[in-house]
Amino acid sequence: MDMQSRIRQLFQASIDTKQQAMDVLAPHIEQASQVMVNALLNEGKMLSCGNGGSAGDAQHFSSELLNRFERERPSLPAIALTTDSSTITSIANDYSYNEVFSKQIRALGQPGDVLLAISTSGNSANIIQAIQAAHDREMIVVALTGRDGGGMASLLLPEDVEIRVPANVTARIQEVHLLTIHCLCDLIDSQLFGSEE
Numbered sequence: 001m002d003m004q005s006r007i008r009q010l011f012q013a014s015i016d017t018k019q020q021a022m023d024v025l026a027p028h029i030e031q032a033s034q035v036m037v038n039a040l041l042n043e044g045k046m047l048s049c050g051n052g053g054s055a056g057d058a059q060h061f062s063s064e065l066l067n068r069f070e071r072e073r074p075s076l077p078a079i080a081l082t083t084d085s086s087t088i089t090s091i092a093n094d095y096s097y098n099e100v101f102s103k104q105i106r107a108l109g110q111p112g113d114v115l116l117a118i119s120t121s122g123n124s125a126n127i128i129q130a131i132q133a134a135h136d137r138e139m140i141v142v143a144l145t146g147r148d149g150g151g152m153a154s155l156l157l158p159e160d161v162e163i164r165v166p167a168n169v170t171a172r173i174q175e176v177h178l179l180t181i182h183c184l185c186d187l188i189d190s191q192l193f194g195s196e197e
């Protein structure tokens with residue numbers, strides 16, 4: 001296949017995945033935004049984590065809350081747990097890579113805070129341990145998953161929210177995760193600061 005055809009095929013696959021996900025995910029994205037708004041109105045903060053591309057997504061989300069999304073508004077409290085290389089390497093070195101997020105959550109998480117836990121497989125051990133730590137700290141979990149939800153899906157409590165992309169290819173799932181993060185930012189801003197339409 002020539003490269004132009006390959007590119008068109010990748011664009012089409014991304015469009016198709018988003019089209020299939022739109023109606024399935026919309027109610028869950030709305031519910032997640034309400035959980036987040038409620039936390040922010042009650043002095044809560046957002047912690048976020050993921051591996052690889054999902055680490056980038058976790059940071060993308062926190063920067064849009066801390067700095068800005070599409071409008072001028074006050075900074076909102078969010079911390080990506082993927083950025084402190086000294087903390088992450090020491091936890092991985094002294095304990096286990098599986099604990100790099102959970103140990104930070106046990107230190108920083110407060111009841112009523114929200115954990116945005118991102119994994120396309122739902123099976124990354126450090127994300128599973130992060131969810132367990134969040135529950136121990138009485139936080140609410142918003143899980144961005146894919147495939148069959150993996151081990152993460154079965155760990156979630158009734159008050160948690162799973163946003164599971166109906167797809168099996170990691171890159172396609174990640175592309176919908178990013179769109180979901182932008183939806184969450186838009187919904188948080190409009191609920192807290194009014195609709196701009």
Ligand SMILES: O=C(CO)[C@@H](O)[C@H](O)[C@H](O)[C@H](O)COP(=O)(O)O
Binds near residue numbers: 051121122124171174
């Ligand atoms: O971005 C990509 C692939 O698109 C990779 O870096 C990918 O995020 C990594 O392989 C992750 O370790 C996958 O973890 P997960 O989504 O299964 O939790």
Ligand SMILES: [Zn+2]
Binds near residue numbers: 053171174
């Ligand atoms: Zn990627």
